[in-house]
Amino acid sequence: xxxxxxxxxxxxxxxxxxxxxxxxxxxxxxxxxxxxxxxxxxxxxxxxxxxxxxxxxxxxxxxxxxxxxxxxxxxxxxxxxxxxxxxxxxxxxxxxxxxxxxxxxxxxxxxxxxxxxxxxxxxxxxxxxxxxxxxxxxxxxxxxxxxxxxxxxxxxxxxxxxxxxxxxxxxxxxxxxxxxxxxxxxxxxxxxxxxxxxxxx
Numbered sequence: 001x002x003x004x005x006x007x008x009x010x011x012x013x014x015x016x017x018x019x020x021x022x023x024x025x026x027x028x029x030x031x032x033x034x035x036x037x038x039x040x041x042x043x044x045x046x047x048x049x050x051x052x053x054x055x056x057x058x059x060x061x062x063x064x065x066x067x068x069x070x071x072x073x074x075x076x077x078x079x080x081x082x083x084x085x086x087x088x089x090x091x092x093x094x095x096x097x098x099x100x101x102x103x104x105x106x107x108x109x110x111x112x113x114x115x116x117x118x119x120x121x122x123x124x125x126x127x128x129x130x131x132x133x134x135x136x137x138x139x140x141x142x143x144x145x146x147x148x149x150x151x152x153x154x155x156x157x158x159x160x161x162x163x164x165x166x167x168x169x170x171x172x173x174x175x176x177x178x179x180x181x182x183x184x185x186x187x188x189x190x191x192x193x194x195x196x197x198x199x200x201x
Contacts, residue, residue, distance in 0.1 A: 024061070024062045025059050025060065025061060025067065026059070026060050026061075026062070026064070026198070027057050027058070027059055027060075027198075027199040028057065028058045028059075028060065028157050028196035028197060028198055028199060029055075029056070029057050029058075029196060029197060029198075029199045030054055030055050030056050030057070030071070030194060030195070030196055031195040031196060031197050032053060032054070032055055034193075034195040035053075035054050035193060035194045035195050036051040036052065036053065036054065036193050037051060037052045037053075037054050037073055037190065037191075037192055037193075038050070038051045038190070038191040038192075038193065039051065039052070039188055039189065039190055039191075040188065040189040040191075041184060041185075041188050041189075042184070042185045042187075042189075043182065043183060043184050043185065044183060044185070047082075048080060048082055048083070048092060049080070049081045049082050050078060050079045050080040050081050050082075050093075051078075051079050051081070052073045052074070052075070052077050052078055052079075052110075053073070053074060053077035054071055054072070054073050054194065055071070055072050055074075056069060056070050056071030056072055056112075057069060057070060057071075057199065058114075058157060058196055060152075060157070064152040064153075064154070064157065065117075065152075066114070066117045066129070066131075066150065066157075067117065068114050068117075069112075069113075069114040069133075070111070070112070070113050070114070071111065071112045071113075072109050072110075072111050073109060073110040073111070073112075074108065074109055075097060075102045075104045075107070075108055075109060075110065076097070076104060076108065078093055078096060078097070078102075079093070080092055080093060100174040100175075101172055101174065102137075102138065102172075103138055106139070107137070107138050107139055110135070110136060110137040111135070111136045112133050112134070112135050112136075113133050113134045113136075114131060114132070114133040115132050115133050115134060115143070116130075116131075116132040116133075117129060117130075117131055117132075118130050118132075120147055122147070125147055126149055127147035127148055127149055127161060128148075128149055128150060129147070129148050129149070129150040129159075130145055130146070130147055130148075131145070131146045131147075131148055131159075131161070132144070132145050132146075133146075135165075137170045138170050138171055138172060139171075140169075140170045140171055142169055142170065144163070144165070145163070146161045146163050146192065147161055147162075147163065148160060148161030148192065149161065155197065155198055156195070156196065156197060157195075157196040158194065158195050158196070159192060159194040159196075160191075160192060160193055160194070161191070161192045162189065162190065162191045162192070163190055164187040164188065164189055164190070165187065165188045165190050166186050166187055166188075167186055167187075167188055168186045
């Protein structure tokens with residue numbers, strides 16, 4: 001009888017210890033009013049700038065260390081910053097949503113899934129975190145790395161980072177001949193400005 005009792009108590013203690021060792025995950029959602037994914041596409045003689053809206057969630061452990069996340073970028077949310085003429089702006093945005101670029105009719109969203117988060121340090125950068133993940137756009141998925149400045153508080157997280165995305169890697173091959181009338185550089189400059197709040201708030 002004593003043996004059974006002690007065996008039972010051992011199992012209770014083991015279960016309690018296991019629960020203490022299991023990190024408590026917290027979910028933060030993108031504050032869509034404050035967040036954006038900004039872009040800059042360039043030709044040899046000019047460039048255009050704009051942004052996309054973004055939604056999604058981060059998961060963190062009890063110490064607000066990021067453990068994962070999934071994000072969605074609606075292509076139809078694309079905007080332009082530099083053109084002041086409404087007709088020219090509409091013409092550009094409509095063109096970007098055709099099958100020569102994002103092919104909105106077939107691929108209405110781009111997605112990013114975090115696969116790894118690690119501390120990062122570089123004398124030439126203020127980034128403190130390297131975020132690795134799978135980026136899906138126009139039906140193709142490739143891994144990318146984003147050096148970011150992550151700031152965490154009890155009820156808020158912010159993430160800012162800049163990197164270059166080679167559009168050719170995702171099959172966006174239009175206007176890729178330097179000898180033609182319009183040539184667009186392969187690299188698109190991306191700037192993340194993301195703010196998060198606790199899920200449910």
